[in-house]
Amino acid sequence: MSTTAIVILNWNGKHFLERFFHLLELRSEIPGVSIVVADNGSTDGSVDYIKKAHPSVRIIEFDTNYGFTGGYNKALAQVEADYFLLLNSDVEVTNGWLGPLIENMDSYSSVGICMPKIKSAFDHDSFEYAGACGGFLDVLGFPFCRGRILSNIENDRMQYNQAIEVFWASGAAMMIRSELYRSLGGFDELFFAHMEEIDLCWRAKLAGWQVWVFPESVVYHVGGGTLPNNSPHKLYLNYRNNLLMLHKNLPAGRRRLVIFARLIIDGLSAVTYILQGKALYFASVFRAHIDFYWLRHKTKRSEVPVNRKISGIYKGSIVFSFFWYRKKLRYLDIGPDIS
Numbered sequence: 105m106s107t108t109a110i111v112i113l114n115w116n117g118k119h120f121l122e123r124f125f126h127l128l129e130l131r132s133e134i135p136g137v138s139i140v141v142a143d144n145g146s147t148d149g150s151v152d153y154i155k156k157a158h159p160s161v162r163i164i165e166f167d168t169n170y171g172f173t174g175g176y177n178k179a180l181a182q183v184e185a186d187y188f189l190l191l192n193s194d195v196e197v198t199n200g201w202l203g204p205l206i207e208n209m210d211s212y213s214s215v216g217i218c219m220p221k222i223k224s225a226f227d228h229d230s231f232e233y234a235g236a237c238g239g240f241l242d243v244l245g246f247p248f249c250r251g252r253i254l255s256n257i258e259n260d261r262m263q264y265n266q267a268i269e270v271f272w273a274s275g276a277a278m279m280i281r282s283e284l285y286r287s288l289g290g291f292d293e294l295f296f297a298h299m300e301e302i303d304l305c306w307r308a309k310l311a312g313w314q315v316w317v318f319p320e321s322v323v324y325h326v327g328g329g330t331l332p333n334n335s336p337h338k339l340y341l342n343y344r345n346n347l348l349m350l351h352k353n354l355p356a357g358r359r360r361l362v363i364f365a366r367l368i369i370d371g372l373s374a375v376t377y378i379l380q381g382k383a384l385y386f387a388s389v390f391r392a393h394i395d396f397y398w399l400r401h402k403t404k405r406s407e408v409p410v411n412r413k414i415s416g417i418y419k420g421s422i423v424f425s426f427f428w429y430r431k432k433l434r435y436l437d438i439g440p441d442i443s
Contacts, residue, residue, distance in 0.1 A: 105135060106136060106186040106187060107137075107138070107186045108136060109137075109185035110137065110140070110189045110191055110202075111190055112139070113142050113172060113190070114143050114193045117150060118146070118148045118149055120326070121141075121193055122153065124195065131199055131202070132197065134202055142179030143165050144168075164182055170293075171293070171297050172275065172291070173293045174293045176190060176291055187280065188279070189205070190275060194225070195276055196225055196325075198322045204318050204320040214314050216308050216314060217305055217313065217316075218317065219235060219238065219318075220321035221264070222323055223324050224257075225326045225327075228324060229260060231249070231260055232257075232276075232324070234276050236250055236258075237260075237319055239274065239416075240271045240416050241302070242423070243417065243420060244362060244369065244423075245349070245362060246346075246421075250270075265319045265320075267318045269315065269316050269415050270316065271414075271415070276327075278301060284308060292404075295348065298345050299349055303352065306349065309414050310412070314415075336387070339392075340391055343388065343389050344395050344396050347366065347396040348396060350363055352405055353406045370392075370393065373389060
């Protein structure tokens with residue numbers, strides 16, 4: 105029987121733990137499943153709450169906030185299981201959510217990472233921004249999802265209920281084989297937070313693994329629990345880390361061209377922020393590019409196998425397609441069979 109460790113990385117999320125943790129325990133009672141809370145130096149009483157309200161749950165305590173990347177790397181180094189299921193503290197799980205993930209990972213040895221369908225905790229009929237029903241990249245490295253393109257979020261009408269191979273799984277609720285996580289060296293700690301799961305999935309695909317979404321499993325995500333969506337710092341991390349990810353994982357022949365194109369596009373975005381009176385957003389984009397050029401030499405470039413096809417990349421620009429054509433990209437409903 106396979107074993108699964110559900111690991112919640114918490115930072116000052118006591119209010120989410122009080123709201124969702126008892127549901128997680130109740131709806132995850134499957135043989136071989138354990139729950140671990142790794143605390144990133146919280147100061148809001150999160151640890152005391154878990155110890156008193158859920159005394160049987162294992163707690164790993166850190167003295168400071170190591171970010172999403174460092175926190176999970178340090179926590180998972182202390183956890184033993186066949187599968188790690190990374191789960192945000194602001195996620196509400198549903199009845200029967202866990203079984204399909206474990207069963208599919210048990211059944212298909214080619215799948216290294218998977219995720220459930222992620223819907224909004226505020227509107228259960230709508231997808232949630234961070235992951236929706238499986239993530240993709242466009243040719244310029246912009247991420248999007250089935251059910252969410254840019255800021256346009258669809259209602260869930262069961263239109264994406266087919267399990268398919270995707271490019272990336274959301275770090276809000278992501279299952280990964282422990283052997284794969286360790287062979288990849290875990291998350292890149294230069295990222296600190298944001299885009300780190302896309303980078304991890306990209307490296308897994310380059311190593312020959314598949315990433316899938318299994319919509320039979322459903323969770324509800326609050327989102328923005330650590331940094332609100334309108335945070336200039338969150339914007340900075342997304343711009344910077346997206347460039348770091350491209351630098352690490354693109355083949356040499358495309359890397360410079362794509363990053364040059366992104367320099368132009370990001371520059372236009374920064375000008376738009378200035379015209380809208382959002383000076384802090386402008387500064388975030390500018391600082392992201394400056395820091396990228398300082399940090400890129402510290403990243404470890406991935407080995408890109410010659411002629412390996414990486415599924416889940418849209419050959420065009422998702423920005424151009426969405427704004428100019430309002431293209432629905434329905435081809436995403438059709439994915440390859442699991443091999």
